[in-house]
Amino acid sequence: MAPYTNIPLSPAELSYLYTSLSQTPPIRPDGRAPTQFRPLVAETDILPSANGSARICFADGTEAIVGVKAEVEQSRVSGAATGQVESEGVLGLGTGGVGDVDMDEEDGDEEATRAGKGEEGWVEVAIEIPGMRDDDALPVFLSAMLTEALLADGELKDRLWINRRFHWRLYIDILLLSQPLSYPLPLLSLTTHLALLSTRIPALISEKDEDPLFNDDWEASRFLYPQSKTASGGHRKPPVTLLMLSVSENVIADPSREELAVADAVVAISVAPTTGLNAESAYKTVALRTVDPPSRLTGAGVPTALNTTAGGTSLSAAEALALREKDQGQTVWRPPRGGVKRAMIAKMIKMVTEKGGVGQEVLEGLAGVET
Amino acid sequence: MQADRRRINAPAGGTAAPVFTFTGNEDLLQRPTRTRKADEHRKIFLRTKVVPSASGSAYYEIPPAKSTSSNGNLVPAASNLKITCTVHGPRPLPRNAAFSPNLLLSTHVKFAPFATRQRRGYIRDASERDLGVHLETALRGVIIGERWPKSGCEVVITVLEGEEDGWWGDQQQGSEKSGGWGMMSVLAGCITVASAALIDAGIDCVDMVSGGTAALVRNPESKTEEVVLDPSPPEHEIKAACVVAYLQSRDEITEMWMKGEVGEGTEFLTDQAVKSAMMTRTVLVEAVKEGLEVEGAVESFNGAPKAAKGKGKDVDMTD
Numbered sequence: 001m002a003p004y005t006n007i008p009l010s011p012a013e014l015s016y017l018y019t020s021l022s023q024t025p026p027i028r029p030d031g032r033a034p035t036q037f038r039p040l041v042a043e044t045d046i047l048p049s050a051n052g053s054a055r056i057c058f059a060d061g062t063e064a065i066v067g068v069k070a071e072v073e074q075s076r077v078s079g080a081a082t083g084q085v086e087s088e089g090v091l092g093l094g095t096g097g098v099g100d101v102d103m104d105e106e107d108g109d110e111e112a113t114r115a116g117k118g119e120e121g122w123v124e125v126a127i128e129i130p131g132m133r134d135d136d137a138l139p140v141f142l143s144a145m146l147t148e149a150l151l152a153d154g155e156l157k158d159r160l161w162i163n164r165r166f167h168w169r170l171y172i173d174i175l176l177l178s179q180p181l182s183y184p185l186p187l188l189s190l191t192t193h194l195a196l197l198s199t200r201i202p203a204l205i206s207e208k209d210e211d212p213l214f215n216d217d218w219e220a221s222r223f224l225y226p227q228s229k230t231a232s233g234g235h236r237k238p239p240v241t242l243l244m245l246s247v248s249e250n251v252i253a254d255p256s257r258e259e260l261a262v263a264d265a266v267v268a269i270s271v272a273p274t275t276g277l278n279a280e281s282a283y284k285t286v287a288l289r290t291v292d293p294p295s296r297l298t299g300a301g302v303p304t305a306l307n308t309t310a311g312g313t314s315l316s317a318a319e320a321l322a323l324r325e326k327d328q329g330q331t332v333w334r335p336p337r338g339g340v341k342r343a344m345i346a347k348m349i350k351m352v353t354e355k356g357g358v359g360q361e362v363l364e365g366l367a368g369v370e371t
Numbered sequence: 372m373q374a375d376r377r378r379i380n381a382p383a384g385g386t387a388a389p390v391f392t393f394t395g396n397e398d399l400l401q402r403p404t405r406t407r408k409a410d411e412h413r414k415i416f417l418r419t420k421v422v423p424s425a426s427g428s429a430y431y432e433i434p435p436a437k438s439t440s441s442n443g444n445l446v447p448a449a450s451n452l453k454i455t456c457t458v459h460g461p462r463p464l465p466r467n468a469a470f471s472p473n474l475l476l477s478t479h480v481k482f483a484p485f486a487t488r489q490r491r492g493y494i495r496d497a498s499e500r501d502l503g504v505h506l507e508t509a510l511r512g513v514i515i516g517e518r519w520p521k522s523g524c525e526v527v528i529t530v531l532e533g534e535e536d537g538w539w540g541d542q543q544q545g546s547e548k549s550g551g552w553g554m555m556s557v558l559a560g561c562i563t564v565a566s567a568a569l570i571d572a573g574i575d576c577v578d579m580v581s582g583g584t585a586a587l588v589r590n591p592e593s594k595t596e597e598v599v600l601d602p603s604p605p606e607h608e609i610k611a612a613c614v615v616a617y618l619q620s621r622d623e624i625t626e627m628w629m630k631g632e633v634g635e636g637t638e639f640l641t642d643q644a645v646k647s648a649m650m651t652r653t654v655l656v657e658a659v660k661e662g663l664e665v666e667g668a669v670e671s672f673n674g675a676p677k678a679a680k681g682k683g684k685d686v687d688m689t690d
Contacts, residue, residue, distance in 0.1 A: 120550065135497075137504050144501040148551070148630045267627070285637050288629040292508040299472030300517045321518070335473065337577050339512045339618060339625035342645065346638050 007261045007294060011301030011333035018262040018333070022248035028259065035253045035351065035358050040190070042369045044198040052199025052224070056191040060256065063177040064187050066195035070224075072162070072212055073122075073169040118157030122167055123150060127174045127188065142185055145289055146174075146192060149239045149270035152286035156238070159224060163209045168201065170224075182257040183291070185268055189241035190362070194369060196238040199224040239272035239286050240362055244348040245293075246340055251348050253358045263293040265340035269352045271359040282360060283353040288345075293336070300324070301332030375494050385489040387539070402538050403449045405599070405606045406436070410643075412601045412650045412688050417564070419571040419662035427458035427572025429658070431564035449605045450487075452556060453532040456564040458572040460524035468523075473516035474574075475523040478507040480561060486533040487553075498551065502558055505628055509562045509582070509616035512625030515575045524574065526565050533557050538605035550631075552586070552604040555614045558628065559584045559601075562616045563651050570659050578618040580625060581655050583648025585640055586612040587633060598640060600647040613640045617648035650688035657686045 009017070020027040026034055039059045047053035050067040057063040125147045127139040150156055150172075160168040172195070174188050200221040202214035215221070225236050245255040245263045252259060260266065270287040305312045306320055315323065328334070352359045407413065413433050422428035433452040461474055480502040482491040495503075510526065534553035562582030569576060586602035587610045589595075602609060611631025615624050624645070633640055 135495075135500065137500060137507075140497050140500040141504045144497065152630055153632060285633055286630070288627060288637070289505075290508055290625070290627045292504075292511055296511050296516065297471075297473055335517060337512070337515060338621050339616070339623035341623055342638075342641055345624065345627065345641065349637055 007298055009258070009261055009298070011299060014262050014295075014298055015301065015333040017258060018247060021252065021259065021262060022250055024250070026247065026250045026252060028252065028256075030256060034250065035361070037254045037358075037362060037365070038256070042190075042194060042366070044194050044369060051201060052195045052197075054191050054194035054198060056187060056194065058187055060181055061178055062181050062184060062187055064184070064191045065175045065177060066188075066191045067173050067175075068195050068199045068224075069171045069173070070160075070168045070199070070201055071171070072166055075165055075167050114158040114161045116154075116158065117161045118154070118159070118167075120151050120157060122157055122160045123147060123170045123172065125150075125172045125174065125192075127176070129176045129180055129184070131179070138180075142188060143174075145185065145241060145268060145270070145287070146172075146189060149189075149241055149272075149287045150192075150196075152239065152270070153272060155236065156224075162204065162212050165209055166212050172196070182255070183243060183260055183266070185241055185291075186243050186254060189239075189270075190366060193238050193240045194366060197223075197225055197366075237273050237363065239270045240359070240366075241268055241270040241287075242352055242358060242362065243268055243291070244352065244358075246344050246348065251344070251351055253351070260294055261298060263295050264336045265344070266291040266293045267340070267345060267348050269349060271352050273363065282355055283357070283363075285349055285353060288349070290340070296335050298333070298335050300329075300334045303327050303332050375492060378493060380492065381484075381490060387488055403603075403606050405603070409597060409599045410646070412647060413603070414685075415563075415651065415654045415688075417567060417654050417658040419567050419658055420665065421455065422457050425457035425459055425568075425572075427568040427570070427574070428456060429564045429567035429571060430455050431560050431567075433560070449603050450535040450553070451532050452530075452534050452560050454528060454530050454557070454560050454564050456526065456528045456561070456568040458524065458526050458565075458568045458574070460572070461519045461522040461574060462524070464521055464523050470521065472520050474514060474519040476507060476511055476514060476516070476526065477523065478503045478510065478526045478528070478565075480506060480528045480530070482530045482533055486530050487535060488539060498554060502554060502561065505558050505614075505626060506561050506565060509580060509626035510565055510569065512616075512623075513566070513576045513578060513580045513618065514569070515577060518575055524572075526568070528561050528565065530557060530561075534604060536604055550604075550609065552602070552609045552612055555584050555586075555612045555628065556602070556604070558582065558614050559647075559651070562614075562626070563655055567655055567658055567662075571662055578620050579652065579655055579659070580616050580618055581648045581652040582614060582616050583644045583646070583651055584612060584614050585643035585647055586610075587631070587636065587640060598636070598643050600643055600650070611640065613644040615641065615644040615648055617645050617652075619649055619652055653688050654686050 041057040044054040046055055047067050051070045052068040053066060055065045125143040127143045129139055132139055160170060162168060172192060174192060176184055200223055203220045203222055204212060205215050206213035225238060243255060244267050245252045245259060246265045247263060268289050268291050269285060271283045272286050274282060274284045303323060304310055305323060306315065308314050351357050413436065416432040416434060417429065419429045421430045431454045435451045436449055464471065464475065480499050481495055482499060484491050534556040536551060536553040559582035562580060566580045570579065584602060585598055585600050586607065587596055587598055588602060588607040589610055590597065591608060596610065602612065611633040613629040616626035617624055
């Protein structure tokens with residue numbers, strides 16, 4: 001992850017940052033509370049030629065645009081041997097009579113006919129980051145992370161199903177307009193969330209397995225994420241991916257670039273609102289990944305005893321190594337080693353998913369954005 | 372991504388071994404079932420020092436299980452896993468490279484074109500690059516990088532046979548459920564084999580890292596959900612899965628990848644994945660010891676090395 005390797009901070013500065021972030025409560029360089037998000041500017045439906053779009057600008061100057069386009073595509077014909085059987089019997093015309101009725105009915109029935117028919121390849125996420133090739137590690141990692149969160153509940157891909165011969169293919173194009181100053185995952189994820197919420201798909205007027213024909217009135221088009229309430233009274237919403245960071249015993253949300261430079265561990269957690277009735281918390285985890293913290297690439301400091309300009313003695317290599325190991329990063333900065341405790345990951349998940357947690361704060365904030 | 376124009380590529384669509392034994396009776400096609408217990412890992416074969424020219428190398432295999440639906444089909448029902456790993460370095464960075472205070476680790480995961488039913492190209496695709504990033508995260512945490520300033524180290528993994536994402540019979544019947552679950556078992560294998568190769572190369576690590584997977588699966592008969600260790604995707608209907616890279620002596624996780632509809636059970640799923648990683652570690656420890664004994668035997672006597680003590684012995688996987 002190239003742009004984070006050259007962190008312009010000295011070992012002394014890193015050590016200072018680490019100590020202040022491990023206080024209780026942590027003291028962050030920009031004075032935020034541990035779970036507080038940076039302020040952001042957001043607008044949706046900005047691109048007239050896309051099915052849905054959004055723009056978000058963070059206070060640190062990073063900005064992203066997402067455009068969602070939907071195209072009708074012919075579905076791949078399933079296995080030749082069994083394909084013939086299908087069209088004659090079990091799934092084909094024979095049951096067509098039942099299917100006739102629910103074309104004009106409510107969402108609920110239509111969702112049931114579509115359940116399990118979507119394919120994961122129908123959603124395509126492309127990320128463009130200035131100064132990086134599209135096959136660099138960072139864009140590939142980010143798009144895999146966002147795609148797996150979107151597909152986790154299986155509802156989105158089912159909504160792309162039109163009939164047995166055709167489906168929608170959804171292209172989600174994410175453009176980072178500024179340089180990636182901090183790790184751009186939350187920014188891109190929030191923008192994608194808004195763009196998908198504003199995505200509309202033309203209403204279908206053809207029936208069953210005919211070639212699809214759509215209503216050309218844009219006013220009649222339907223939202224990809226229906227605005228109607230679910231059984232539990234919540235809205236269906238695309239997931240958001242949030243970055244959580246741990247420094248000694250503290251957990252911090254939405255880390256800035258400087259905070260990432262001293263992180264013990266960074267975890268990206270994707271959450272979506274729960275749709276079930278008897279759920280304890282309002283949000284559920286749909287995907288989780290640890291992110292390689294850039295702090296592991298920082299240079300270690302030199303203990304005073306080794307610094308010949310400050311009165312230290314020059315020691316042999318073995319003695320110097322023993323001295324550094326004995327110091328264990330207590331007096332000078334040393335890049336973190338090892339991983340993160342299980343309890344810490346559980347704590348991060350809880351902070352994001354609990355009622356009144358970070359996930360709720362972000363999603364409610366984004367719900368206030370007018371389309 | 373640009374197309375590969377330097378070679379003559381095979382057709383883009385996958386090729387599948389022909390199935391000859393159809394007698395018109397569809398019941399012949401039976402989904403393989405899990406024969407081991409829910410908390411049991413498949414047997415692992417692991418050996419270090421397989422590539423003499425590399426500074427460290429290892430080979431990992433989950434050997435083919437006895438087929439549960441052996442009705443004369445030539446195509447095996449469940450998939451296996453065969454991974455080789457070579458480690459090159461630590462070696463000096465090229466002269467024109469920028470200064471680095473730490474060991475620069477680069478990981479490279481590639482599926483052989485014939486590794487899965489769907490053919491892979493020669494150029495790494497997005498999922499392979501993604502696996503490489505996961506592996507790098509897992510290894511970066513254990514390597515003590517500051518002991519090798521201005522050096523680089525490459526971990527190259529070739530997957531010779533990869534876990535499938537689902538049962539091939541489903542593909543034949545057109546109800547393909549991808550989900551990428553096979554990738555998670557592959558990642559757990561990659562972590563373990565890379566760890567063995569790193570130790571073989573003699574690179575300082577804080578602990579031995581081992582990979583483990585667990586999945587939340589739905590039992591189609593009883594309609595209940597349970598958590599199983601080391602899932603083989605053809606045998607299960609997977610709802611969610613979790614991979615961890617676990618350091619047992621520090622009780623820490625350097626890499627975690629979870630996806631799917633877990634609901635409230637994230638903590639339990641993680642604990643089960645850790646349990647699976649602990650089981651893998653027992654094999655990893657024995658393989659490393661065996662490698663050291665072979666090395667010791669060769670160094671002490673430059674004739675025929677005496678047979679290492681634990682060689683060819685099965686290890687009981689305990690946690």
